[in-house]
Amino acid sequence: MMKPDSNYNLRSIREAFKAQGIFYTPPELAELVKSYIPFKPAKVYDPTCGDGGLLAVFGDDVLKFGQEINAPQLDVARDRLINFTGYCGDTLKDDGFADEKFDCIVANPPFSVKWEPDENDRRFKDAPCVPTASKADYAFLLHILYHLSDDGVAAVIGFPGILYRGGREGKIRQWLIDNNHISKVVAIPGKTFVDTSIATVLLVLDKSGRHESVEFIDKEDGKCRVVSKAEIIRNDYNLSVNYYIEREVIKEQFDPVELEMSARKEQLKNLRAELELSRLCCGIEGLPLNPHLDDIIEIVESFRQ
Numbered sequence: 001m002m003k004p005d006s007n008y009n010l011r012s013i014r015e016a017f018k019a020q021g022i023f024y025t026p027p028e029l030a031e032l033v034k035s036y037i038p039f040k041p042a043k044v045y046d047p048t049c050g051d052g053g054l055l056a057v058f059g060d061d062v063l064k065f066g067q068e069i070n071a072p073q074l075d076v077a078r079d080r081l082i083n084f085t086g087y088c089g090d091t092l093k094d095d096g097f098a099d100e101k102f103d104c105i106v107a108n109p110p111f112s113v114k115w116e117p118d119e120n121d122r123r124f125k126d127a128p129c130v131p132t133a134s135k136a137d138y139a140f141l142l143h144i145l146y147h148l149s150d151d152g153v154a155a156v157i158g159f160p161g162i163l164y165r166g167g168r169e170g171k172i173r174q175w176l177i178d179n180n181h182i183s184k185v186v187a188i189p190g191k192t193f194v195d196t197s198i199a200t201v202l203l204v205l206d207k208s209g210r211h212e213s214v215e216f217i218d219k220e221d222g223k224c225r226v227v228s229k230a231e232i233i234r235n236d237y238n239l240s241v242n243y244y245i246e247r248e249v250i251k252e253q254f255d256p257v258e259l260e261m262s263a264r265k266e267q268l269k270n271l272r273a274e275l276e277l278s279r280l281c282c283g284i285e286g287l288p289l290n291p292h293l294d295d296i297i298e299i300v301e302s303f304r305q
Contacts, residue, residue, distance in 0.1 A: 025053040025108045029157070029188075032219075033106050034058065036155040036184060036204050041104035047091045047143060048109040052077030055084065055106070067096045092116075092139050095123070102147055105154035105205075109140040112159055122146075128175050132168045137161070141205070142172070145181060148207035153183075156203045160187075163201060163239040174237045177229060180209040187241040189220040201241075216244045 025033075034057045041062060046054050049066025051073045058064065060082040067087045068074040074086050087096030092115050115136040117124075123146040124130050124139075131138035137158055144154045162169065163185065176182050184204035190197045214232060217224040218241055227244050235243050275293075282289045 025050065025157070027053070027057065029108075030054045030057045030106075032188070033108075033155045033157065033202065036186070036202065037104050037106070037153055039103075039153075041102075043102060044104045044106060045097065045100070045102040045147060046106050047140065047147070048107055049074070049077055049086070050108075052081045052084070054108060055081055065097055065100065065102070067091050091143060092136060095143070097147065100147060101149040101152070103149050103152045105144050105148060105152065106156070107140065107144060107154070108157040109137070112137055112161065115139055128171045129168045131172060135161075135165075135169065138169050138172045141176075141203070145176075145205055145207065148205065150207055152207045154203075154205040156205065157188075158201050158203060160199055160201050160240070162203070163241075170237065173239065176205075177214070177232055177237055177239075180211050180229075181205055181207065182214055182239070183211040184215045184217065185239050185241060186217040187219060214239070216241050218245045218247070221247060 030053050033054060041058070043063035043065065044055060044058050045065040046052075047067050049055060049068045050070070052064075052066060055064040055066055055077070062083065064081055064084040065086075066074075066077055066081075066084065067089060068077065069088070069090050071088050074088050078084060078086055089096055091109075112135040114134055115131075117130045117133050117139070119130055121130070123143050127142055131142065141156060141158075141162075144156060148154055162173070182203060183206040184202075186202035186204075188200045188202060190199045213226050213228050215224060215226045216239075223245050225245050231244075232239070278292060279289055281287070282292075
């Protein structure tokens with residue numbers, strides 16, 4: 001149990017981490033991630049647990065497992081979490097829970113970091129290829145899928161690029177869709193993270209493969225839509241939410257009478273300016289102005305009813 005002033009201490013620690021480029025998952029986002037787990041798990045695993053922010057939203061009776069590469073962050077997690085088993089190490093190089101399976105996994109792994117692929121790693125043997133070395137996003141996704149039990153569910157925060165990038169990532173995304181391992185795609189608008197304003201996405205993975213369709217959710221406008229796998233295939237396996245949910249364009253409301261009156265005032269203003277210019281020119285060139293005014297009056301009279 002943490003001390004009464006632990007919230008203050010936690011803020012201080014996080015500020016120090018932030019100065020080093022290490023960020024955390026705010027409680028609001030952690031609760032959002034948890035909301036996509038459709039059951040209360042007996043145990044939950046976070047492969048990049050940081051200071052335990054995602055695990056902290058689960059009850060004290062839930063067994064918590066987490067791995068973290070940064071030892072000071074893991075120490076914070078150990079101090080704040082009850083029923084927690086932590087392991088310090090690089091998740092992709094040194095799997096601290098290699099033989100464990102979990103019904104529930106939550107994660108906010110680092111976005112698009114470099115890593116060192118191992119072609120013989122059993123976590124990637126079912127996928128069509130090993131993820132690219134320049135971006136570890138799909139390495140984390142395959143790691144998570146590997147550790148899910150047969151009926152397990154995972155909710156994973158990611159960079160939007162994982163929804164549409166090609167190459168090896170595109171092949172793995174196609175494999176995940178073909179095997180019904182992605183059940184939901186959630187677009188989260190920017191500034192949801194306290195530490196960064198970039199937009200993010202949340203993928204819900206389902207190991208069972210029972211879902212023949214994918215639900216797309218746009219958190220900005222609250223819209224959602226269930227999309228068939230056939231439609232996703234027609235879009236070349238692109239999972240960008242804006243492919244499937246159109247943003248509503250709010251049309252500006254206006255009063256047509258008020259708009260017409262405003263236009264008339266502008267018309268009279270322009271006419272006055274033009275007549276002032278004509279009078280000035282007539283004075284300089286010695287031309288009469290009245291014939292021009294008579295022509296204008298004649299035009300105006302033709303419109304009288």
